[in-house]
Amino acid sequence: MKYIVGMYVVMSLMVCVNLINGYLLNGEYWAITGWILIALFFFGTLFFINARSIFSKKKIER
Known part of the structure; x- marks a missing residue:
């Protein structure tokens, strides 16, 4: 959730x-x-990549 807040x-x-x-x-x-x-766009992209990887790992665990 912190990555989504970071993107916002x-x-x-x-x-x-x-x-x-x-x-x-x-x-x-x-x-x-x-x-x-x-620079902000690249930081936002990093937050997106992290959030995407975390949510995909949670989906696999279920």
């Missing part, structure tokens, strides 16, 4: 970074925010 947190951070760049920074730092979003 990463997804929320991605939205927050986009909103901060768009409204507070007026799109001035789009390259930096792009790199941050790519």
